[in-house]
Amino acid sequence: xxxxxxxxxxxxxxxxxxxxxxxxxxxxxxxxxxxxxxxxxxxxxxxxxxxxxxxxxxxxxxxxxxxxxxxxxxxxxxxxxxxxxxxxxxxxxxxxxxxxxxxxxxxxxxxxxxxxxxxxxxxxxxxxxxxxxxxxxxxxxxxxxxxxxxxxxxxxxxxxxxxxxxxxxxxxxxxxxxxxxxxxxxxxxxxxxxxxxxxxxxxxxxxxxxxxxxxxxxxxxxxxxxxxxxxxxxxxxxxxxxxxxxxxxxxxxxxxxxxxxxxxxxxxxxxxxxxxxxxxxxxxxxxxxxxxxxxxxxxxxxxxxxxxxxxxxxxxxxxxxxxxxxxxxxxxxxxxxxxxxxxxxxxxxxxxxxxxxxxxxxxxxxxxxxxxxxxxxxxxxxxxxxxxxxxxxxxxxxxxxx
Numbered sequence: 001x002x003x004x005x006x007x008x009x010x011x012x013x014x015x016x017x018x019x020x021x022x023x024x025x026x027x028x029x030x031x032x033x034x035x036x037x038x039x040x041x042x043x044x045x046x047x048x049x050x051x052x053x054x055x056x057x058x059x060x061x062x063x064x065x066x067x068x069x070x071x072x073x074x075x076x077x078x079x080x081x082x083x084x085x086x087x088x089x090x091x092x093x094x095x096x097x098x099x100x101x102x103x104x105x106x107x108x109x110x111x112x113x114x115x116x117x118x119x120x121x122x123x124x125x126x127x128x129x130x131x132x133x134x135x136x137x138x139x140x141x142x143x144x145x146x147x148x149x150x151x152x153x154x155x156x157x158x159x160x161x162x163x164x165x166x167x168x169x170x171x172x173x174x175x176x177x178x179x180x181x182x183x184x185x186x187x188x189x190x191x192x193x194x195x196x197x198x199x200x201x202x203x204x205x206x207x208x209x210x211x212x213x214x215x216x217x218x219x220x221x222x223x224x225x226x227x228x229x230x231x232x233x234x235x236x237x238x239x240x241x242x243x244x245x246x247x248x249x250x251x252x253x254x255x256x257x258x259x260x261x262x263x264x265x266x267x268x269x270x271x272x273x274x275x276x277x278x279x280x281x282x283x284x285x286x287x288x289x290x291x292x293x294x295x296x297x298x299x300x301x302x303x304x305x306x307x308x309x310x311x312x313x314x315x316x317x318x319x320x321x322x323x324x325x326x327x328x329x330x331x332x333x334x335x336x337x338x339x340x341x342x343x344x345x346x347x348x349x350x351x352x353x354x355x356x357x358x359x360x361x362x363x364x365x366x367x368x369x370x371x372x373x374x375x376x377x378x379x380x381x382x383x384x385x386x387x388x389x390x391x392x393x394x395x396x397x398x399x400x401x402x
Contacts, residue, residue: 001080001135005128007064007118010039010079029059029082030109031102039079051141052129054122058100059110060084060092061117064125066132078136080128083120187354193236193278194243195305196286205275225270229261232274236281243285244292253280293335296321300332304344308351311371312344348372349385356390357397363390 002009008023052066063081093114097107120128130141192201237254241247257277264270289298300317307316317340318325332340348370355366367378382390 001128001132004131005080005083005118005120005124007080007083007120007128012039012077012079028113029061030106030113050133050137052133054125054129055081057082059096059114060088062120062125064129064132066129066136068136078132080132083118083125085119085121087119088114088117187358189278190235190239191305193239193282193285195302196243196282196284196289197302197305198279198282198286200306201278201282202275205278222265222267222270225267226261226264226273229270229273229277230258233257233261233277236278240281240285243289245281245285245288249284250281253284294331296323296328297332297335300328300340301343304347308348309369309371314340345381346385349382352378352382352390353386353393356394363394366390 001007002022002024006024008021010022011020050067050069052064055063055065057063061082061084063079064083065080066078068076068078090111093111096102096114097110102110126143130143133139133141189201189204192198192204233254237250240250240253257273257280261270261273261277264273286298289301293301299321303317303320304312314325314329318328321328323331329340332338332343336343338346352366352370355361355369356363361369363378364375367375370378372378372381379389382393386393388396
């Protein structure tokens with residue numbers, strides 16, 4: 001095996017110290033100067049199976065492990081490794097050192113070690129496992145069998161089961177809201193970014209329970225909060241672009257905040273990182289909108305966004321702007337190319353699409369909540385703007401989500 005693939009090979013008896021080592025001029029991992037420690041770590045995480053499989057490490061190394069069974073008990077094992085799928089460069093090693101908090105005294109040794117690890121792609125490593133299994137057991141394995149088996153063993157594979165478990169935990173701890181509009185909270189947060197409404201953004205953020213995204217790191221609260229903030233920046237970038245902000249500005253602001261978040265080393269700073277980023281995006285969108293339309297028209301748009309679930313009259317908008325109603329009608333149409341009443345209907349249909357997609361509310365209730373006079377009028381207007389009826393839209397969205 002060593003001569004064919006050029007990768008170190010170790011044979012262990014009773015899963016203890018190596019009885020046979022063949023590794024040529026290979027350099028040992030500087031953090032595991034005693035080979036037994038490294039191999040013990042491999043075995044501790046190994047699976048109870050006679051099929052060869054690949055064990056990965058935090059340093060991107062791959063170890064091919066085959067347990068040798070005798071009388072239904074695992075008494076021996078062969079480990080082939082380390083190898084890597086592609087050669088490491090200096091930047092990759094530097095990131096590994098940073099991510100794994102490697103002490104400075106090991107930096108140069110780790111680099112020397114990483115650059116000499118044999119390169120073997122995943123397919124050839126699986127082929128090595130097939131050959132090894134045949135040599136030991138005298139039975140051929142199909143490539144598909146090995147790869148399917150690897151999927152079952154991979155702790156990332158059973159995502160559906162993990163999702164069910166996570167939901168069960170949330171139900172047990174009463175973390176899921178009974179509010180049918182709960183799935184829209186995240187949407188509303190980034191909708192506030194999209195229209196540049198900092199006041200609404202702060203109100204939604206302050207009213208949240210927990211967070212919108214679940215736990216993004218099981219190891220560290222600091223890592224979780226930083227991951228959460230980066231997720232928020234990513235979504236805010238798209239929301240700001242949708243709100244009319246030039247993509248060059250949006251991505252530049254995104255890069256700025258992600259770099260800041262990456263440098264955070266205190267939990268308190270990490271807690272504030274996302275809302276600070278979202279506020280910056282909202283401010284940029286607001287400034288951009290103010291340049292595109294007058295302040296009074298922007299005030300109208302903002303008022304409409306906040307009051308989609310209550311009746312809105314032209315006089316209401318005239319009152320908040322301090323303008324004559326007839327003048328406001330002309331001004332709004334001149335700057336937006338759409339009459340105020342049509343604009344209100346358009347925004348309500350947008351909101352209806354979200355309610356249809358993310359809640360189980362009946363169409364009659366959605367129509368009523370959004371202040372449409374009757375459901376038939378709501379259906380007619382919806383089809384005019386969207387191109388399909390609400391029932392057809394709900395069916396299409398259900399198919400996409402499923």
